[in-house]
Amino acid sequence: MSKMSSVKRSMLTAVCIGLCVVLPMAFHSIPNAGSILLPMHIPVLLCGLICGWSFGLLCGLAGPLLSSLLTGMPPMAYLPSMLVELAAYGLVCGLMINLVHTKKLYADLYISLVVALIAGRIVAGVARALIFAAGRYSMAAWITSYFVTSWPGLVIQLIFIPAIVVALMKARLIPERYPVR
Amino acid sequence: MRSLPTGQYLPGHSFLHQLDARVKILGLFLLMAAVIGASSVQGYVLVLMVVAICIQLSRLPLRCVFASVRRVCWFLLVIWLMNALFFAAEDALFSWGIFQLSRGGMRQGFRVVSNVVLILLLGNLLTMTTLPTQVTTALESLIKPLKLIGVPTEEVAMIISVAIQFIPTLMEEAELIKMAQIARGARFESKKLAERAASFLPLVVPIFISAFRRAEELALAMEARGYRNAKNRTKRKKEPLERHDYGALAVCALICLVQFLLR
Numbered sequence A: 001m002s003k004m005s006s007v008k009r010s011m012l013t014a015v016c017i018g019l020c021v022v023l024p025m026a027f028h029s030i031p032n033a034g035s036i037l038l039p040m041h042i043p044v045l046l047c048g049l050i051c052g053w054s055f056g057l058l059c060g061l062a063g064p065l066l067s068s069l070l071t072g073m074p075p076m077a078y079l080p081s082m083l084v085e086l087a088a089y090g091l092v093c094g095l096m097i098n099l100v101h102t103k104k105l106y107a108d109l110y111i112s113l114v115v116a117l118i119a120g121r122i123v124a125g126v127a128r129a130l131i132f133a134a135g136r137y138s139m140a141a142w143i144t145s146y147f148v149t150s151w152p153g154l155v156i157q158l159i160f161i162p163a164i165v166v167a168l169m170k171a172r173l174i175p176e177r178y179p180v181r
Numbered sequence B: 001m002r003s004l005p006t007g008q009y010l011p012g013h014s015f016l017h018q019l020d021a022r023v024k025i026l027g028l029f030l031l032m033a034a035v036i037g038a039s040s041v042q043g044y045v046l047v048l049m050v051v052a053i054c055i056q057l058s059r060l061p062l063r064c065v066f067a068s069v070r071r072v073c074w075f076l077l078v079i080w081l082m083n084a085l086f087f088a089a090e091d092a093l094f095s096w097g098i099f100q101l102s103r104g105g106m107r108q109g110f111r112v113v114s115n116v117v118l119i120l121l122l123g124n125l126l127t128m129t130t131l132p133t134q135v136t137t138a139l140e141s142l143i144k145p146l147k148l149i150g151v152p153t154e155e156v157a158m159i160i161s162v163a164i165q166f167i168p169t170l171m172e173e174a175e176l177i178k179m180a181q182i183a184r185g186a187r188f189e190s191k192k193l194a195e196r197a198a199s200f201l202p203l204v205v206p207i208f209i210s211a212f213r214r215a216e217e218l219a220l221a222m223e224a225r226g227y228r229n230a231k232n233r234t235k236r237k238k239e240p241l242e243r244h245d246y247g248a249l250a251v252c253a254l255i256c257l258v259q260f261l262l263r
Helices: A006-026 A033-037 A041-051 A053-071 A076-099 A105-132 A139-148 A151-170 B021-037 B041-058 B067-071 B073-086 B103-129 B132-142 B144-149 B153-183 B193-224 B243-262
Strands: B092-096 B099-102
Touching: A006 A041, A006 A053, A006 B153, A006 B193, A033 A151, A041 A053, A041 A076, A041 A105, A041 A151, A041 B193, A053 A076, A053 B103, A053 B132, A053 B153, A076 A105, A076 B103, A105 A139, A105 A151, A139 A151, A151 B193, B021 B041, B021 B103, B021 B132, B021 B243, B041 B103, B041 B243, B067 B073, B067 B103, B073 B099, B073 B103, B099 B103, B132 B144, B132 B153, B144 B153, B153 B193
Parallel strands: none
Antiparallel strands: B092 B099
16 A cells, blocks of 8 residues: 555545545434544544555544534534544554554454554543543543444444455555555 | 535625635634633623624624534533533532532533534634635645644645545535435435434445545546646745734734633
8 A cells, every 4th residue: 555656645635535524424314423423534544544644644634624614513612622533543543554564454454443443542532631621521421432422433434444445455446455466 | 415514605795704714714713712711701701792793794694603503502402411410519509319400510511512602603604704715725824834844734735625626526426326325225314213324334435436536537637747746836826914814813812812811
């Protein structure tokens, strides 16, 4: 996934940022879809995996910002904590996929994804506890909002993201990670 | 899905429409700081008056400005109730099991909810009076200092502007894929929530494939035309800030300062 030109990475990042706006809108007929199914997380995690940490970080920052500016989702008041969370996902996902090379595509993807999902939640929780809701945030609230309410979203991410990466490789839209010689 | 739900740009010739987007973004941050910094009754009266004046200056229909607040009103009620019933205070008016209704809790709930509503309204005013392209250009200009720490600001701005241009295309594509899934028996309008949620999942992979195909085509077209990076691009025109822009910025800074003096 490292053989893409800078222009192609930029365009893929642009598309992922666009999807950060479009996917939550596609899901918006389902009540509370944003906090349960986490549709905005999918393009950010994919961007980190495919384009690398710097582009993943940009997607994590620009995606929710643009979505909030254009559609009002997430509301401005929740935007800062969401920016931190998604930026951490994109950054850690991109760093991990560069670090992990097990020679098995699915193992690389799952290790990167799981580490990013845990790291992002920890970073977001720490940011809320220390900055955005200082003194008013508890461990119980963190576990409820990041693991209990959003478990369907977590399952969707773990099933769909590796499947999308493989589908994109099969469609030759991104280079193979371990090409068959 | 065809129209943006709230916060969509509404054309107009009001004072807010004519302000420079850079000033509006900086002003939004200053006023957000003033809202977050409000801790007394006078402080809240001040920010309430400022938001009311801004709404008046935007000359937007009130129904549109308050649409996003209406959408989250149940959510705001839950936030207020949670603060009112769970806030640990000694002046409990009523207690039942783990619930403790207190004056302190009600005040805290009111503060949280009013902060969210005011920031929501200010954010709405920015997006409803500023074109997305103006927001991008303003962001490019505002993030320029990040160049000093090696951030490729031109490339970032280019990516964001391409992303904005992609949004209508991606929405159309998503709508087409949705129609195709309905033809195959998907039940997007089902009354059962789980069934409705499950029907959305087959949309995800095709949307990504078609979006990435478009990105690939655009990247190829750009490379074929000799595009390498955004660093050497030039601007057709530079728009300096006018007197009313400086005035508006100074007023926002003054409001922020007064708010912190009132604390």
